[in-house]
Amino acid sequence: MLYPKNSIDKLGFTEVKELIKAHCLSEMGQLMVDKIQVMSNYDQIYKFLSQANEFKNILVNDAALPIHHFFDIKSLANKARIEGAFLSEEEFFQVQASLLTVFAVIAYFNEREGQYPNLEALFEHLPIEKAIVRKIEQVIDAKGKIKPNASRELADITSGIAKAEQEARKKIDQIFKNASGSGWTADGSLTVRDGRLCIPLLAENKRKLKGFIHDESSSGQTVYIEPEEVFTLNNRIRDLEFERRREIVKILTALTDELRPYVPLLLSYHSLLTKLDFVRAKALFAIDIEAQMPQVVNEAKLKLVNARHPLLFLNFKKEHKTVVPLNVEIDERIRIIVVSGPNAGGKSVCMKTVGLLQMMVQAGLLIPADETSVAGVFKQVFVDIGDDQSIESDLSTYSAHLSKMKNFVEQANGKTLVLIDEFGTGTDPQFGGPIAEAVLETLNHKKVKGMVTTHYSNLKIFAGNTEGIENASMLFNNVEMKPLYMLEVGKPGSSYAFEIAQKIGLPQPVLNLAKNKVSAGQKNMDTLLVGLEREKKEILDTRIKLEKQQKHVDALLTENEKLKSYLEENKKVLIREAKDQAKNIILNANKLVENTIAEIKSSNADKEKTRDLRENLNRELLKNTIKPEAVKPAATEEELKVGDWVKLTDAETTGQVMELIKDNVIIAIGDLRTVAKRKRVMKVSKSAVPKEIRKSANSYNNDMSSFSPEIDVRGMRTEDALGAIERLFDRALMTGFGNLKIIHGKGDGILRKMIRQYLKKYDQIDRLEDEHADRGGDGITYVHFK
Numbered sequence: 209m210l211y212p213k214n215s216i217d218k219l220g221f222t223e224v225k226e227l228i229k230a231h232c233l234s235e236m237g238q239l240m241v242d243k244i245q246v247m248s249n250y251d252q253i254y255k256f257l258s259q260a261n262e263f264k265n266i267l268v269n270d271a272a273l274p275i276h277h278f279f280d281i282k283s284l285a286n287k288a289r290i291e292g293a294f295l296s297e298e299e300f301f302q303v304q305a306s307l308l309t310v311f312a313v314i315a316y317f318n319e320r321e322g323q324y325p326n327l328e329a330l331f332e333h334l335p336i337e338k339a340i341v342r343k344i345e346q347v348i349d350a351k352g353k354i355k356p357n358a359s360r361e362l363a364d365i366t367s368g369i370a371k372a373e374q375e376a377r378k379k380i381d382q383i384f385k386n387a388s389g390s391g392w393t394a395d396g397s398l399t400v401r402d403g404r405l406c407i408p409l410l411a412e413n414k415r416k417l418k419g420f421i422h423d424e425s426s427s428g429q430t431v432y433i434e435p436e437e438v439f440t441l442n443n444r445i446r447d448l449e450f451e452r453r454r455e456i457v458k459i460l461t462a463l464t465d466e467l468r469p470y471v472p473l474l475l476s477y478h479s480l481l482t483k484l485d486f487v488r489a490k491a492l493f494a495i496d497i498e499a500q501m502p503q504v505v506n507e508a509k510l511k512l513v514n515a516r517h518p519l520l521f522l523n524f525k526k527e528h529k530t531v532v533p534l535n536v537e538i539d540e541r542i543r544i545i546v547v548s549g550p551n552a553g554g555k556s557v558c559m560k561t562v563g564l565l566q567m568m569v570q571a572g573l574l575i576p577a578d579e580t581s582v583a584g585v586f587k588q589v590f591v592d593i594g595d596d597q598s599i600e601s602d603l604s605t606y607s608a609h610l611s612k613m614k615n616f617v618e619q620a621n622g623k624t625l626v627l628i629d630e631f632g633t634g635t636d637p638q639f640g641g642p643i644a645e646a647v648l649e650t651l652n653h654k655k656v657k658g659m660v661t662t663h664y665s666n667l668k669i670f671a672g673n674t675e676g677i678e679n680a681s682m683l684f685n686n687v688e689m690k691p692l693y694m695l696e697v698g699k700p701g702s703s704y705a706f707e708i709a710q711k712i713g714l715p716q717p718v719l720n721l722a723k724n725k726v727s728a729g730q731k732n733m734d735t736l737l738v739g740l741e742r743e744k745k746e747i748l749d750t751r752i753k754l755e756k757q758q759k760h761v762d763a764l765l766t767e768n769e770k771l772k773s774y775l776e777e778n779k780k781v782l783i784r785e786a787k788d789q790a791k792n793i794i795l796n797a798n799k800l801v802e803n804t805i806a807e808i809k810s811s812n813a814d815k816e817k818t819r820d821l822r823e824n825l826n827r828e829l830l831k832n833t834i835k836p837e838a839v840k841p842a843a844t845e846e847e848l849k850v851g852d853w854v855k856l857t858d859a860e861t862t863g864q865v866m867e868l869i870k871d872n873v874i875i876a877i878g879d880l881r882t883v884a885k886r887k888r889v890m891k892v893s894k895s896a897v898p899k900e901i902r903k904s905a906n907s908y909n910n911d912m913s914s915f916s917p918e919i920d921v922r923g924m925r926t927e928d929a930l931g932a933i934e935r936l937f938d939r940a941l942m943t944g945f946g947n948l949k950i951i952h953g954k955g956d957g958i959l960r961k962m963i964r965q966y967l968k969k970y971d972q973i974d975r976l977e978d979e980h981a982d983r984g985g986d987g988i989t990y991v992h993f994k
Contacts, residue, residue, distance in 0.1 A: 235280035237485030256572025263491035301352030499574035549682035624659030
């Protein structure tokens with residue numbers, strides 16, 4: 209149950225229905241969209257959601273459904289039901305085209321049996337009666353016209369008409385030729401008047417040719433005569449055409465009589481086509497708003513994950529903007545959420561999003577939220593949004609609100625969703641606040657679920673101290689005085705009345721006077737809320753920064769693991785090769801020793817021979833002796849150049865020379881840079897450097913070549929501008945640039961101030977300077993590194 213009845217208009221549900229209707233192919237589908245209602249039966253809701261979700265999957269992931277023709281065959285079936293009535297050629301063609309669409313759709317799902325169970329249920333036990341199509345095809349051709357041979361009589365009549373027309377044409381051509389030869393005719397050729405073929409004659413010659421005058425020209429100089437000989441033939445043709453029309457009616461009547469027993473089946477086919485058009489329109493709308501099917505539970509609860517208002521989403525999509533997603537949960541633990549915050553901060557949109565998406569789910573529509581969202585079923589939805597004052601009913605704005613509160617308190621229960629905008633407003637806050645608090649307390653006792661928006665401090669305090677009710681606030685950037693449109697559950701929000709008034713330009717004396725009139729307790733509370741907002745924003749910024757740093761660390765760890773794996777693999781290969789070589793050396797040594805001993809014995813230990821053999825042994829030993837590597841002298845300036853690969857002599861680290869400064873060498877090691885003395889580095893060949901390190905260096909060089917130390921942040925939001933500057937700052941440090949140029953514009957100076965405050969926290973910065981006055985002045989900031 210919806211209360212009041214105009215809730216669907218207040219929440220935007222009527223606009224959603226109009227957008228769905230635009231996707232319908234038929235009037236029947238549009239009428240079905242008009243009948244969409246918010247349901248409370250769990251099984252029905254789940255079935256309709258599943259049908260829309262399955263059709264969406266077909267449109268996105270499967271072959272196109274063969275839907276070509278949607279005609280209102282219900283009205284045709286009802287017409288055929290009447291004895292003596294008959295369908296026209298066009299109407300039979302519509303029936304035939306619709307039936308072919310039905311049969312193609314059923315065949316489509318039969319090929320995918322079990323894949324779309326909820327859509328298959330639409331035509332379960334529905335027979336395919338092709339006899340109807342065959343009967344129609346015998347009479348109606350592919351263009352929707354009756355076939356000339358639909359009956360023997362019609363074929364004879366059609367043949368007779370063709371012969372008579374041919375004879376008449378031949379006769380009038382001959383007469384026209386003779387008249388032209390005699391000079392009786394006017395300029396031009398044969399023409400049609402009143403459906404009859406006529407000869408144009410000069411008016412003075414009209415009595416020279418017997419016939420019937422059908423018309424004359426506007427000047428009266430030309431008359432159009434149908435010759436007497438042709439007149440009789442044309443009358444014969446006209447009689448045959450009447451006979452043909454009577455025969456066609458006879459054939460169509462007989463065909464309608466054959467169709468009459470199938471009227472109930474035709475109505476079933478009509479129902480299937482209507483439902484398909486309806487579900488297809490819902491699926492297309494779901495694709496437009498990037499909707500998903502949430503988890504549906506038969507409880508009075510909801511959990512929205514990354515939800516977006518569908519109408520706002522479509523408007524922003526046209527303007528290439530993005531909607532800030534909403535995350536909110538209402539269940540038995542947190543039954544009512546009290547949302548506070550500044551005007552135009554998004555409180556009402558947040559509440560309308562909750563209400564509209566809940567209505568859509570209970571109407572069987574997919575919603576623009578993550579599929580991990582949970583949607584329950586509420587038996588009642590009560591809404592109080594906007595001004596409902598009525599002159600006819602003698603109701604003021606506040607009286608109208610109180611009238612609704614009366615119904616809410618009396619009718620609401622644990623399965624009711626209540627949405628109240630600007631709770632308690634419309635009267636003296638000194639009395640409106642307590643009344644609103646009492647209503648809220650009563651609703652909470654009844655276990656009602658819902659969301660209310662307010663500026664009243666007593667409601668915020670009540671929500672903070674009451675079980676089942678939770679405060680929430682719309683985040684606000686109190687530095688730039690801009691809303692962030694993000695809902696934060698757990699803390700109330702400030703209205704920022706003084707801050708917004710100051711930004712708008714209300715005179716300072718007026719503001720000071722207003723501040724003096726606010727009670728000390730209220731002032732302290734509002735200041736506390738503003739401070740909380742500022743701390744919350746700083747924590748959010750810190751969290752984002754830490755996430756970025758963590759991603760960078762994770763990338764370095766991954767690269768380190770790859771290098772470690774590469775080195776381990778090479779180590780195994782080298783050890784295996786060394787072992788093979790050692791094995792071969794030992795085998796060769798054994799053979800050499802055995803041969804030497806044998807030769808000494810055979811020469812009876814001859815001194816000369818023994819000396820030669822000993823020298824031979826020494827030569828073989830020297831071949832397999834590893835010579836100690838001579839320590840290479842430190843590379844000189846002439847030996848090293850930018851781009852060379854070097855290795856630190858006191859470590860196994862390899863890098864590429866980026867710059868030579870006096871006795872120092874700047875080396876790039878992956879994404880890092882280091883400075884080493886020349887005597888600590890040793891030049892190595894490129895082939896000795898692992899591929900992973902070379903690839904990393906190439907990536908770094910590409911970054912160097914594409915890096916620009918200048919950024920233009922004009923027109924950006926502050927958080928976007930600071931994020932872009934931070935990324936540029938990191939790259940500048942890595943690439944060794946000495947300064948940056950930030951173009952932020954002048955304006956009110958707010959963006960410049962925020963950027964400079966942000967940059968002061970970096971120790972690597974030496975100083976900040978304005979550009980020369982002739983080249984932009986304080987609209988440009990130069991950042992100089994130490």
